[in-house]
Each structure stands twice: as C-alpha cells, then as structure tokens.
Amino acid sequence: xxxxxxxxxxxxxxxxxxxxxxxxxxxxxxxxxxxxxxxxxxxxxxxxxxxxxxxxxxxxxxxxxxxxxxxxxxxxxxxxxxxxxxxxxxxxxxxxxxxxxxxxxxxxxxxxxxxxxxxxxxxxxxxxxxxxxxxxxxxxxxxxxxxxxxxxxxxxxxxxxxxxxxxxxxxxxxxxxxxxxxxxxxxxxxxxxxxxxxxxxxxxxxxxxxxxxxxxxxxxxxxxxxxxxxxxxxxxxxxxxxxxxxxxxxxxxxxxxxxxxxxxxxxxxxxxxxxxxxxxxxxxxxxxxxxxxxxxxxxxxxxxxxxxxxxxxxxxxxxxxxxxxxxxxxxxxxxxxxxxxxxxxxxxxxxxxxxxxxxxxxxxxxxxxxxxxxxxxxxxxxxxxxxxxxxxxxxxxxxxxxxxxxxxxxxxxxxxxxxxxxxxxxxxxxxxxxxxxxxxxxxxxxxxxxxxxxxxxxxx
Numbered sequence: 001x002x003x004x005x006x007x008x009x010x011x012x013x014x015x016x017x018x019x020x021x022x023x024x025x026x027x028x029x030x031x032x033x034x035x036x037x038x039x040x041x042x043x044x045x046x047x048x049x050x051x052x053x054x055x056x057x058x059x060x061x062x063x064x065x066x067x068x069x070x071x072x073x074x075x076x077x078x079x080x081x082x083x084x085x086x087x088x089x090x091x092x093x094x095x096x097x098x099x100x101x102x103x104x105x106x107x108x109x110x111x112x113x114x115x116x117x118x119x120x121x122x123x124x125x126x127x128x129x130x131x132x133x134x135x136x137x138x139x140x141x142x143x144x145x146x147x148x149x150x151x152x153x154x155x156x157x158x159x160x161x162x163x164x165x166x167x168x169x170x171x172x173x174x175x176x177x178x179x180x181x182x183x184x185x186x187x188x189x190x191x192x193x194x195x196x197x198x199x200x201x202x203x204x205x206x207x208x209x210x211x212x213x214x215x216x217x218x219x220x221x222x223x224x225x226x227x228x229x230x231x232x233x234x235x236x237x238x239x240x241x242x243x244x245x246x247x248x249x250x251x252x253x254x255x256x257x258x259x260x261x262x263x264x265x266x267x268x269x270x271x272x273x274x275x276x277x278x279x280x281x282x283x284x285x286x287x288x289x290x291x292x293x294x295x296x297x298x299x300x301x302x303x304x305x306x307x308x309x310x311x312x313x314x315x316x317x318x319x320x321x322x323x324x325x326x327x328x329x330x331x332x333x334x335x336x337x338x339x340x341x342x343x344x345x346x347x348x349x350x351x352x353x354x355x356x357x358x359x360x361x362x363x364x365x366x367x368x369x370x371x372x373x374x375x376x377x378x379x380x381x382x383x384x385x386x387x388x389x390x391x392x393x394x395x396x397x398x399x400x401x402x403x404x405x406x407x408x409x410x411x412x413x414x415x416x417x418x419x420x421x422x423x424x425x426x427x428x429x430x431x432x433x434x435x436x437x438x439x440x441x442x443x444x445x446x447x448x449x450x451x452x453x454x455x456x457x458x459x460x
Contacts, residue, residue: 001328006319006355024142026224028222031226062123064415070114071420072284085114087117090109091107091110107454112240115238116235123205123234127196134171143236143442144161172228180227209226213226240445247436252373255375260421260422265290266298267290287419298418300379302410306394307375318352323349327344327346336365429454429455
C-alpha cells in the first residue's frame with residue numbers, strides 16, 4: 001500500500017516541502033509563492049543535483065580529493081586547540097600524556113564535523129567554511145530540533161533547544177545571504193570582497209541554483225532559506241549515517257577485519273619511509289581511494305551501509321492527497337492478520353498520509369533477527385558474478401528525490417567510511433568494548449542521546 005501511495009499521481013509531497021521550508025528553514029513566502037512554472041524549474045534543479053550522472057561524478061571527484069587530503073588530519077595530535085582542525089576542536093580532542101600517538105575524542109562530534117566540513121567544501125566551496133567557522137555548529141543545532149520545529153514549535157515556547165535552534169537558523173540565513181550576495185557580485189565581475197575571492201570550487205548545481213533564484217528576481221535574503229535547505233540536505237543525513245556505519249563496523253572486530261581486507265585494494269593508507277623520501281623527518285601518512293572499486297568490488301562494505309540504514313534511520317514519507325484513493329492490502333497481509341478477504345481503505349482528497357518506513361525495516365517477516373546488526377543479510381552470491389550487495393527487500397527512501405538520491409548518498413558515504421577504516425584505529429576510552437549508544441528520534445536518521453568517548457591512533 002505504501003508503494004501504491006508513493007506511485008499515485010494524486011499524492012503530492014509539495015505541502016510537506018512547503019511546510020518544512022517555512023517552519024524549519026525560515027522561508028517567509030518568496031520561494032513558496034513562486035509561480036507553478038518557476039517552482040517546477042527550481043525543484044527540477046534540485047532533482048538534477050541528485051539524479052544526473054555528470055553531477056554525481058563531478059562532485060565525487062572533488063569530494064574524493066578532499067577526503068584523501070583531510071583524512072590523515074582526522075586528528076592531528078596537536079595539544080593546543082588553536083593548532084587543531086575545526087572538527088577536532090568540536091570533538092574536545094585530548095592527546096595522551098603517556099602516549100602522544102593516541103588521541104581521545106568524542107566520536108560523534110568528530111565524525112559529524114569532519115564529514116560536514118569536507119562535504120560543505122566539496123559542494124559549496126571552502127570559503128563558506130572559512131568565512132563562517134560556526135556554520136556547522138549552527139546547522140547541527142537546527143538539525144537537533146528539526147522535528148519540533150517542523151511541528152510548528154515557536155521560538156518563545158519554553159522547549160529546551162528550540163530557542164537556540166531559532167537563533168542558529170538566523171545565523172545560518174545571514175551567512176547564506178552573504179554567500180549569495182558575494183556570488184552574484186563575482187558573477188557580474190565585481191570584486192566580492194576579501195572573504196570570497198572566487199567561486200571556482202563551488203559545484204555547478206549550487207551555482208545553477210543561485211542563478212535560477214536570481215532569474216526569478218529573488219534577492220539574497222529571500223534566497224537564503226533555499227540555500228539552507230540544500231546545505232542541510234547535503235550534510236545532516238550523510239554525517240550521521242557515516243557515524244553509525246563507522247561505529248557499527250568498529251564495534252565488531254571480526255567485521256572490521258573482514259571489511260579492511262575487502263577494501264584494501266580500493267582504500268589504503270601508507271607512510272613513506274625516510275629512505276624513500278630522503279628527508280631526515282617522517283612524512284605524514286597518505287591515503288589512496290578508488291571510489292569505483294568501493295562501489296563495485298566491496299559488497300561487505302556496501303552491505304554494512306545498508307544494514308546501518310535499516311537499523312539507524314527512520315525515514316518518513318509525507319503525502320497530501322489531491323484526489324481520492326482506494327488502497328487494498330495484499331493477500332499475504334490479509335492472511336497474516338487471519339482474514340479470508342483483503343481489506344480496502346478509501347482515503348479522501350485533502351487528507352494527509354504519513355508512511356513510517358522504519359516499521360517495515362524492523363519487520364521479522366522480512367528480516368530475521370531484526371534487532372541484530374548483520375550486514376551479510378544483504379549479500380547474495382551468484383556463481384557467475386560472485387558476491388554482490390543488494391538492498392532488497394529494504395525499500396530505499398530518498399524523500400521527494402527518490403531512489404537516485406539514495407544512490408548519491410551511498411557514493412558520498414562509502415569513501416568516508418572506507419577512509420577512516422583504512423587509516424585509523426578506534427578503541428573505547430574506558431570500556432572494554434565499543435557500546436552502541438541509546439538513540440533519540442530525529443528527522444530521517446536517529447541521533448545518539450549521548451556522545452561516546454574513544455581513542456584514535458593511526459594504522460600507519
């Protein structure tokens with residue numbers, strides 16, 4: 001029945017998108033009130049961002065370059081916060097007194113901010129992070145309160161975090177207003193100022209979105225909520241899934257060793273010796289990544305990602321009916337309920353429908369031992385092609401952008417996970433084993449109720 005609703009032409013996601021634009025991202029009407037033709041053109045640009053193969057590969061090239069450059073600096077082992085990378089400072093990194101090659105960090109904060117900085121730089125340009133160093137901190141505050149904000153919670157309601165999230169949204173909208181103004185000046189051949197010298201490293205879809213909004217005569221402040229929704233879509237889900245995927249792998253030592261062996265030809269860390277370089281000091285480690293190899297030759301890595309999606313995400317699909325619909329359950333579902341006939345439900349035009357996909361992902365009918373993390377459930381072996389990871393029977397959910405956005409997120413997350421697995425050892429700071437923390441409900445992906453403290457050291 002869920003598939004019938006999602007495929008039904010009379011079930012629209014526009015109302016849900018508009019509500020989120022208004023309540024979460026601060027649109028006061030300019031974007032939501034565009035003409036239907038202008039809105040379709042703007043939405044099509046967003047859809048093409050996820051679906052067009054050239055965009056995926058262009059962005060992937062920039063992303064891989066930054067992952068290779070920055071993964072060796074996931075922790076720098078610098079004692080002074082001034083000398084640490086931004087993601088290190090956010091994780092409260094502390095270098096060991098007795099062993100300077102071990103660094104203790106908050107893992108969720110570290111992974112979330114590392115993925116966020118690299119992703120934002122790859123798609124929206126390095127200058128945005130450099131000019132507004134609190135950008136991601138504000139984005140996480142907004143994301144943490146996204147559910148109550150989407151329900152219409154106002155700033156003045158005494159709900160912990162809500163007023164902070166509203167203030168963070170104001171800072172984000174200011175930053176993206178400045179970003180938009182600087183880009184339009186640069187595009188017109190006007191010096192955008194010292195903070196934004198050029199926009200050559202901004203991805204083409206982001207440039208195209210600014211150009212499209214400008215064509216509709218929307219100013220910088222009116223366009224900022226659209227940029228904020230894109231910034232959130234690029235970062236929030238990807239960073240959190242990457243954290244859960246990494247934690248799940250490292251919490252199972254047997255799985256960790258199997259994944260490392262599998263990805264070794266596609267993601268490897270090395271450190272040149274003094275004899276090789278001819279220098280009297282030790283060179284920093286280097287990372288090599290083959291994204292196509294990770295995608296096509298690493299079924300266990302992909303399966304670990306799929307199992308993370310199944311257990312640690314709770315996607316919802318919202319639809320508003322623009323015409324009546326009749327839904328009839330399957331014969332199997334009727335039999336499971338002990339019925340001899342199939343039930344039919346008639347839903348009227350104007351009604352809202354919410355589909356909680358996470359319920360299906362925990363259904364023992366489709367997944368044996370549904371609460372157990374078992375990536376191998378998604379691996380199928382064919383005598384001709386060998387082992388392959390298949391998402392079936394799990395249904396990929398990509399919001400209004402569908403299956404293709406899930407594939408784009410997959411191509412984005414796998415290199416992050418492979419890089420950290422190949423280059424770093426992660427051990428518990430105090431307990432004997434890494435513990436999966438309790439989770440709290442959030443939008444699309446669960447958040448940990450409490451961060452976990454771990455020790456990191458390089459594998460090379």
